[in-house]
Amino acid sequence: xxxxxNFNAGxxxxxxxxxxxxQRELLDIEGTGLSILEHSHRGKTYDxxxxxxxxxxxxxxxxxxxxxxxxVQGGASGQFAVVPMNLxxxxxxxxxxxxxxxxxxxxxxxxxxxxxxxxCSTEKDKKFARVPAQSELDLDPGAAYVHxxxxxxxxxxxxxEFPDTGSVPxxxxxxxxxxxxxxxxxxxxxxxxxxxxxxxxxxxVLVIADKALIENGRTDIPEIxxxxxHAAAGSLYHTPPTFSIYLMRNILxxxxxxxxxxxxxxxNREKARVLYDAIEARPDFFTSPVEKPSRSLMNVVFxxxxxELEAEFVAEATKNGMVGLKGHRSVGGVRASIYNxxxxxxxxxxxxxxxxxxxxx
Amino acid sequence: xxxxxNFNAGxxxxxxxxxxxxQRELLDIEGTGLSILEHSHRGKTYDxxxxxxxxxxxxxxxxxxxxxxxxVQGGASGQFAVVPMNLxxxxxxxxxxxxxxxxxxxxxxxxxxxxxxxxCSTEKDKKFARVPAQSELDLDPGAAYVHxxxxxxxxxxxxxEFPDTGSVPxxxxxxxxxxxxxxxxxxxxxxxxxxxxxxxxxxxVLVIADKALIENGRTDIPEIxxxxxHAAAGSLYHTPPTFSIYLMRNILxxxxxxxxxxxxxxxNREKARVLYDAIEARPDFFTSPVEKPSRSLMNVVFxxxxxELEAEFVAEATKNGMVGLKGHRSVGGVRASIYNxxxxxxxxxxxxxxxxxxxxx
Numbered sequence: 001x002x003x004x005x006n007f008n009a010g011x012x013x014x015x016x017x018x019x020x021x022x023q024r025e026l027l028d029i030e031g032t033g034l035s036i037l038e039h040s041h042r043g044k045t046y047d048x049x050x051x052x053x054x055x056x057x058x059x060x061x062x063x064x065x066x067x068x069x070x071x072v073q074g075g076a077s078g079q080f081a082v083v084p085m086n087l088x089x090x091x092x093x094x095x096x097x098x099x100x101x102x103x104x105x106x107x108x109x110x111x112x113x114x115x116x117x118x119x120c121s122t123e124k125d126k127k128f129a130r131v132p133a134q135s136e137l138d139l140d141p142g143a144a145y146v147h148x149x150x151x152x153x154x155x156x157x158x159x160x161e162f163p164d165t166g167s168v169p170x171x172x173x174x175x176x177x178x179x180x181x182x183x184x185x186x187x188x189x190x191x192x193x194x195x196x197x198x199x200x201x202x203x204x205v206l207v208i209a210d211k212a213l214i215e216n217g218r219t220d221i222p223e224i225x226x227x228x229x230h231a232a233a234g235s236l237y238h239t240p241p242t243f244s245i246y247l248m249r250n251i252l253x254x255x256x257x258x259x260x261x262x263x264x265x266x267x268n269r270e271k272a273r274v275l276y277d278a279i280e281a282r283p284d285f286f287t288s289p290v291e292k293p294s295r296s297l298m299n300v301v302f303x304x305x306x307x308e309l310e311a312e313f314v315a316e317a318t319k320n321g322m323v324g325l326k327g328h329r330s331v332g333g334v335r336a337s338i339y340n341x342x343x344x345x346x347x348x349x350x351x352x353x354x355x356x357x358x359x360x361x
Numbered sequence: 362x363x364x365x366x367n368f369n370a371g372x373x374x375x376x377x378x379x380x381x382x383x384q385r386e387l388l389d390i391e392g393t394g395l396s397i398l399e400h401s402h403r404g405k406t407y408d409x410x411x412x413x414x415x416x417x418x419x420x421x422x423x424x425x426x427x428x429x430x431x432x433v434q435g436g437a438s439g440q441f442a443v444v445p446m447n448l449x450x451x452x453x454x455x456x457x458x459x460x461x462x463x464x465x466x467x468x469x470x471x472x473x474x475x476x477x478x479x480x481c482s483t484e485k486d487k488k489f490a491r492v493p494a495q496s497e498l499d500l501d502p503g504a505a506y507v508h509x510x511x512x513x514x515x516x517x518x519x520x521x522e523f524p525d526t527g528s529v530p531x532x533x534x535x536x537x538x539x540x541x542x543x544x545x546x547x548x549x550x551x552x553x554x555x556x557x558x559x560x561x562x563x564x565x566v567l568v569i570a571d572k573a574l575i576e577n578g579r580t581d582i583p584e585i586x587x588x589x590x591h592a593a594a595g596s597l598y599h600t601p602p603t604f605s606i607y608l609m610r611n612i613l614x615x616x617x618x619x620x621x622x623x624x625x626x627x628x629n630r631e632k633a634r635v636l637y638d639a640i641e642a643r644p645d646f647f648t649s650p651v652e653k654p655s656r657s658l659m660n661v662v663f664x665x666x667x668x669e670l671e672a673e674f675v676a677e678a679t680k681n682g683m684v685g686l687k688g689h690r691s692v693g694g695v696r697a698s699i700y701n702x703x704x705x706x707x708x709x710x711x712x713x714x715x716x717x718x719x720x721x722x
Binding site: 002003004006008009010011012013014016019020022023026027028032033034035037038039040041042043073074075076077078080081085108109112113194196201202203204220221222223224225237238239240241242243244247321323324329 | 363364365367369370371372373374375377380381383384387388389393394395396398399400401402403404434435436437438439441442446469470473474555557562563564565581582583584585586598599600601602603604605608682684685690
């Protein structure tokens with residue numbers, strides 16, 4: 001069949017050109033007679049790709065020399081533990097800003113490692129309907145770090161501006177918030193991002209970390225979990241997930257040739273505008289559970305008048321080639337994830353379908 | 362060019378049919394209009410593959426009901442830490458059998474977690490030239506577990522029979538030793554295997570563990586590192602590396618249709634025989650640094666009279682389409698890794714080349 005319009009939350013749509021290239025090269029890359037999957041991670045062919053992928057991250061996000069770029073395994077969920085293992089020593093506590101299910105899970109896992117303070121939670125009064133203003137954050141100036149999830153895939157909220165944490169390092173889970181717009185990396189102590197939303201397949205995590213921060217991190221943990229290990233080894237301390245990094249390289253090359261993250265931002269803002277306009281045009285039928293200033297540009301969540309209508313909407317959309325629109329099982333509703341690789345025409349088709357569906361109901 | 366004869370130690374050769382299938386399906390799997398890389402790990406398409414991959418491991422290795430089968434991330438190097446984090450409580454120590462660089466690294470990492478005893482090391486007197494006999498093992502009957510690396514990729518040695526550890530759980534790194542012959546899983550407390558030798562791409566680890574052992578494991582560690590977490594969630598606690606598991610499924614299906622692990626064993630024994638015969642036929646020119654009963658059937662290492670001749674041998678072989686033959690950088694020499702996917706005709710070609718090279722020198 002034709003390629004579907006993919007609104008999955010992650011693993012998510014990937015740029016077709018990146019997949020085309022992977023398909024073309026799958027049994028023989030660069031005339032070597034081997035698949036990239038079969039190349040040694042210590043050989044020239046893979047090494048060039050690995051180096052290029054790291055360099056593309058640095059270039060596209062303008063990562064300053066003060067920060068290391070790394071690829072690690074274990075998912076963002078792994079980082080929920082690895083961040084405090086490195087950065088939360090005995091006698092200190094870390095501040096967590098709880099704005100959604102994943103941020104909450106990160107805080108919970110950190111408690112298995114050390115002392116955690118909740119600097120703010122938007123769960124009880126607002127059901128994660130917004131991200132907090134700076135003034136709502138109860139920050140401990142002595143904290144080891146402040147942790148945020150900068151985009152909340154389930155709640156559909158996003159920090160437009162990042163919190164100011166003063167001299168306390170800001171650590172951000174940017175799994176669903178990376179590489180779609182320029183950011184000032186120097187403001188972050190550490191960024192981590194599971195690749196499977198904006199930059200690649202599942203099974204690989206991008207970490208960008210302040211060199212001094214990780215150098216001063218704990219040394220009483222296994223070597224494999226120390227950021228300094230991976231930074232020093234150029235992310236080749238052990239066998240990396242070579243195909244995942246290869247595919248990320250393909251994708252980052254497309255981001256670059258498309259005009260970089262500034263062009264991505266324009267593209268993504270337009271997609272989100274089309275979709276939120278479609279919601280707002282029919283306020284008696286489509287409603288957003290999210291407060292307007294907190295709306296995510298990556299995950300657009302909305303409700304219909306009843307769960308039955310929502311189920312019908314998702315089923316009909318699927319028949320029309322639009323897949324992945326079911327809201328997360330913990331909250332229901334509808335969710336359209338529109339990361340970098342989601343096309344404007346898909347979003348326009350979805351907006352058109354929303355109008356049709358409303359008319360027919 | 363034609364597909365090369367791939368003797369890489371890992372990532373290594375993969376069955377061409379598994380890659381062909383991945384190539385064919387890469388942009389559209391099962392008529393869904395999506396790549397497997399773009400499917401949700403919670404959706405029907407991926408779920409069927411995930412379930413099938415787990416079931417194939419269970420079936421092919423005849424894993425008994427007493428044991429769980431899991432897929433985890435972080436490489437075998439991750440398991441060097443995760444095993445003691447789960448199984449080595451304060452007040453206990455674990456026995457490590459050190460038969461090569463990786464086994465040594467596993468012991469070193471375990472020391473970052475708890476108390477480690479070296480039950481045997483073949484490093485000093487024998488430079489890892491053999492695996493120990495049962496009588497050489499100084500086992501602690503009170504140990505939390507005994508750890509072995511059942512095949513040593515760098516030294517080129519392998520346990521033909523596994524040590525008897527009595528009532529102490531046997532934990533084995535079988536990264537380069539899995540799925541090539543039948544094993545009695547019930548004798549192991551825990552098996553782990555990075556996939557990138559015999560069963561798949563890098564970025565995914567197979568774990569087979571005694572249910573009672575992991576259930577009684579430590580609970581004072583992050584949830585993501587507890588085996589019980591992944592066992593209870595059917596390896597879907599967090600987003601798995603979906604493509605890697607998909608490809609492993611493709612590979613395991615081929616193992617099954619080829620006659621299962623019994624057929625693999627026959628195939629692999631024949632390949633190893635051809636290669637060791639080629640070495641033994643020219644004892645003044647090719648020598649094996651490994652004691653005969655300890656010879657690995659997966660990684661055949663050998664030396665030529667001088668390092669210069671070894672370099673020339675590897676370079677000439679490469680020109681003849683045989684790649685990956687350079688010995689590990691820590692030991693030099695020549696190494697032919699001949700896992701499941703290496704073809705008998707490649708090994709025959711290599712043996713022929715060895716004869717030619719000897720004649721011409």
